[in-house]
Amino acid sequence: MSAPRVLVIAGSDSGGGAGIQADIKAVTAFGCHAMTAITAITAQNTLGVSDMLVLEPALVVAQIDAVLTDIGADAIKIGMIGSPAIAEAVADRLSREDARVPLVFDPVMVATSGATLADEATIAAFERLMALATLVTPNLPELALLSPEGPEALATRARAAVLAKGGHGEGQRLIDRLVRVDGSSETWIDDRIETRHTHGTGCTLASAIAAGLAKGERLDATVAAARRYVRAAILAAPGLGRGSGPLGDPRRRALD
Template sequence: MNTSTITKLSQSDNPARTPITLTIAGSDSGGGAGIQADIKAISATGGYACSVITALTAQNTLGVSGIFPVSPAFVEQQLDAVFSDLDIRAVKIGMLSDAGIIRAVANKLRQYQPEFIVLDPVMVATSGDLLLEEDAISTLKNELIPLATLITPNLPEAVTLTRSTGQHINTSALQHTDKELLIEQLKTISSNAVLLKGGHWEQDSFSTDYLITTSDTVTISAKRIATRNTHGTGCTLSAAIASYLAQGCPLSEAVHKGKEYLTQALCHADQLSIGQGHGPVHHFYALHPSRNK
C-alpha cells in the first residue's frame, strides 16, 4: 500500500467522548454474573466497560464453591489505576466481600467523585443466608449508600437494609400489604433513589420494580419470563442502568431502558445452552443469528 494514500486523523476528527462505566465487583468464573455479566451488559448497551475486581469466585451454573477476597490495598490500587487515566462517568458496584473493601471503595469514590454511582447491594444468597457480616452491612449503610445515585436491592436485600429502621418484616412471609411499609423504610436509608426489584414476588405474572425517591414512587413492570436461565439478572440490570447513565440518560429513562434490556435478555435466554444449572441471561441477544427465528 502506498503510504501517501493513508489519510491521517486531525485533532478535529477525534471521536466524541466515549461513555465509560466502571464495574467494581467479584469475578464469576462461570461468566454469568459479577464482573463478567457487567462487562457484557455495559458493552451490549453501547458503553465501554472497565473493571476493579474485589473477589475471585469458583463458580458455575450450579453454585459457588469458593470465594477468595482481594485485599483492600489492591482494590485501592486498581481504583487509582483506572481513575487516574480513564474518563469514568458512571460506576456500578456489586459484590464487596467485607467491611475493609467497602471502606476502601467508599474512600476512593469520595476522592475521585464520579458523576453517577449505582450500588447493587449483594448481601443475601438465594438460600436466604447473609453474604456479608453484620459489621460489613453497617459499613455499607454508613459509608457507601450515602454516595450512591441509585441502589438496587432485591426483596431480601431491602429487608436486610431496613430491618433496624422500624418494624421488622419477615422476608419469607412478605405480602403486598407490607410493600408500602418497606418503600417508606427504604426512603429513610438513601437520600437519593432506590430501585426495589420485585422479582421475588414470584406469585405475580408480572415482574414489577419500584423506583423510589423522596418525593415519588414509580412502578416499572414487565411480563415475567418463564426461563431457568436467570443467573446474573441483578448484576445485568444495575450495570445496564449505569451504562445508560454514562451515556447521558436521565435516571428514570436509564432505569426504564435497563429494565427493557434485561427483559429482552431474559426473553432470549433459552437460545443459550450454558451449564447444567441456572444459566445466564442472553446479554448479546441482538447479535444472535437466530434472534428472529
C-alpha cells in the same frame, strides 16, 4: 469520539453468568467502555459458588486509582464487595473529587444459587456506599435486611433513589418500584418469565442503568431501558449449565 466510561467494582464469576463478566457484557451492549476493579475471585458455575478469595482492600483501591487517574469515569457501578474492610476502603476512595459521578450500588448479599456473598459486618458497612449512591438496587430479600420499613425509608436514610426489584416476589406479575429521594415513585409491572436461566439478572440490570447514566440519560428512562434489556436477555438465554444459567445477548438473538 470517546465512549462513555463505566467503572465496575465487583467480584469475578468464573462461570461468566454474573459479577464482572455480566457487568462488562451489559456496559458494552449499551455502547459504553467498561473498566473494572475486582473485589473477589469466585469459583462458581450455574450450580453455585464452591470457593472464594476476597482481595486485599489496598489492591481494590489500586485498581480504582489506576482507572480514575488516567481514563476517568462517567458512572460507577458497585456490585459484590466481599468484606467490610473493602467497603470502607472503597467508600474512602469514592469520596474523592475524581469519583463524583453517578453511582449505582447493587447491594449483593446472596447469589441466585443461594450462596451468601456478604456477612453481617459487610452489610453494616454498606451504609457509607449507599450514602454515595445515585441509585441503590436491592431485591426484595436485600431490601428486607437493609430497610424492613420499605424503599421509602431506605431512600430517605441513604439520600439516594431506590429501585426495589420484585423478582423474588410471589405470583405471575413482577413489580419493580423506583422511589426517589423526594418521595415520588414509578412502578413497572410485567409478566414473569418462567425460566431457570436468570443468573446475573441483578448485575446486568445495575450495570445497564449505570451505562445509561454515563450517557447522561434520565434515571427513569435508563431504568426502563435496562429492564427491557434484561427481559430480552433472559429470553435469549443459551440454556447453559444444569442450574441457574446465564443470560444471553438479545442483540445476537435478533440477528439469528
